[in-house]
Amino acid sequence: MDEDMLDIAEVAERSGLAPSALRFYEQKGLISAAGRNGLRRRYDPATVDRLALVTSARNAGFTLAEIAELLSAKPADSALRERLQAKAADLEERIAQLALMRDSLLHASVCLHDPLVDCPDFWRFVRSARPRPPA
Known part of the structure; x- marks a missing residue:
């Protein structure tokens, strides 16, 4: 073995x-x-x-x-399960922010505004990607 x-x-x-x-x-x-x-x-x-x-x-x-x-988690560890659910929710938020940033960069790669950062669509994506304050 x-x-x-x-x-x-x-x-x-x-x-x-x-x-x-x-x-x-x-x-x-x-x-x-x-x-x-x-x-x-x-x-x-x-x-x-x-x-x-x-x-x-x-x-x-x-x-x-x-x-x-x-x-080292065990099935009965309910406190850990709650923390994992919270971590998953945080990751969902980060994924959404990253997707919006990706979309803004993809738009900028084909945008004809001069300079690119003057494009209102680019800024719409960037503003959408801002982290939201905790509720």
């Missing part, structure tokens, strides 16, 4: 993360080595999927503490 294990260099290559990031994530409890082969850490291949989740969550704005909590 040890032949299925990946060393730290293989996990780094497959995940796109530096070995130092893997050691840092291990120190934070987000991943764990299954053992060592000499001085090199060895990981279960599922670690690559776990790192994809960590990377995705980081890109979505999760803190390392939030990721650690998510990775």
Whole structure:
């Protein structure tokens, strides 16, 4: 079974993360080595999927503490479920803002106004993309 294990260099290559990031994530409890082969850490291949989740969550704005909590979540953790729902709502708002910004940039790429920033349609998109104050 040890032949299925990946060393730290293989996990780094497959995940796109530096070995130092893997050691840092291990120190934070987000991943764990299954053992060592000499001085090199060895990981279960599922670690690559776990790192994809960590990377995705980081890109979505999760803190390392939030990721650690998510990775250790149990079905009965209703407080965590509420926080995850709130995080999902925040992401929905960010997605909407990013979509509007994307639309403004796409419009600017074909707009004939000179200069581009004088275009009222461009500003309509930009104004729509502003974050809304909390209710």
